Amino acid sequence: MxxxxxxxDQALIRDGFRALIDREDDMRVVAEASDGAEAVxxxxxxxxxxxxxxxxxxxxxxxxxxxxxxxxxPAPRVLMLTTFDRDDWIYEALHAGASGxxxxxxxxxxxxxAVRTVAGGESLVAPSITRRFIEQYLLARQSSVPPxxxxxxxxxxxEVLRLIALGLSNAEIAQRLFIGHSTVKTYVNRLxxxxxxxxxxxxxxxxxESRIVVAGRAxxxxx
Numbered sequence: 736m737x738x739x740x741x742x743x744d745q746a747l748i749r750d751g752f753r754a755l756i757d758r759e760d761d762m763r764v765v766a767e768a769s770d771g772a773e774a775v776x777x778x779x780x781x782x783x784x785x786x787x788x789x790x791x792x793x794x795x796x797x798x799x800x801x802x803x804x805x806x807x808x809p810a811p812r813v814l815m816l817t818t819f820d821r822d823d824w825i826y827e828a829l830h831a832g833a834s835g836x837x838x839x840x841x842x843x844x845x846x847x848x849a850v851r852t853v854a855g856g857e858s859l860v861a862p863s864i865t866r867r868f869i870e871q872y873l874l875a876r877q878s879s880v881p882p883x884x885x886x887x888x889x890x891x892x893x894e895v896l897r898l899i900a901l902g903l904s905n906a907e908i909a910q911r912l913f914i915g916h917s918t919v920k921t922y923v924n925r926l927x928x929x930x931x932x933x934x935x936x937x938x939x940x941x942x943x944e945s946r947i948v949v950a951g952r953a954x955x956x957x958x
Contacts, residue, residue, distance in 0.1 A: 738763060738782075738784045739756050739765065739783055739787060740767070740774065740811070741753065741787050742768040742789060742792065745789075748839070752846070755846055761851070762851075766780070770795060771795030771797055771799060774795075784812065785814055785854050789816055790815060790816075790828065791817065797815060797828075801813045805831070812854060812856075813831075813853075814834060814836075816838070817839060818840070826940075829940055830940065834853040834857075835849055858937075884930050891922060893947065894912065895919065895926060896938060899923070900947060
């Protein structure tokens with residue numbers, strides 16, 4: 736069962752999310768928070784699988800609340816939700832450790848599918864956001880010098896990281912590199928550990944910032 740904590744300052748929004756989630760057989764709402772500070776407290780108390788976190792809330796905003804929640808052990812997965820698609824918020828949310836970012840205008844099935852995705856350990860950013868975010872915001876933040884941590888990666892791990900950043904799934908990476916699916920998972924886990932990254936979303940950001948993948952180039956898919 737996927738236990739979900741709702742964090743939004745609007746009761747009507749929380750009611751709508753609860754109705755969508757509680758009708759699913761594999762998930763349930765275990766608590767509701769009306770601000771970020773309450774979300775931190777309830778996450779510690781109920782230990783949810785996933786937190787649906789609004790960004791703009793009183794007392795403590797969703798970004799700060801996410802950072803505090805992810806310091807807990809064990810930490811839940813955090814899926815950010817907002818009515819605004821500001822690139823700086825997306826960047827800060829993902830750097831804070833959020834596993835996904837969705838706009839509140841998604842359909843009900845998209846929301847519940849997103850909860851399942853992040854609960855399963857994957858990362859998710861709304862398709863309407865992804866390309867513009869990479870092409871405009873990350874492009875401006877790319878460094879000309881790879882970070883020191885890059886030296887810890889093997890050549891194969893760098894290649895796997897590049898393919899992750901290009902949007903390939905583990906199965907697609909396995910096919911591209913002619914290796915087994917379990918081997919890909921091992922490479923992914925190793926590179927995340929070596930780079931101290933939480934998940935694939937942070938790996939994508941790292942790959943663009945360190946210029947393993949260059950935003951705006953279309954000739955990067957060949958091995």
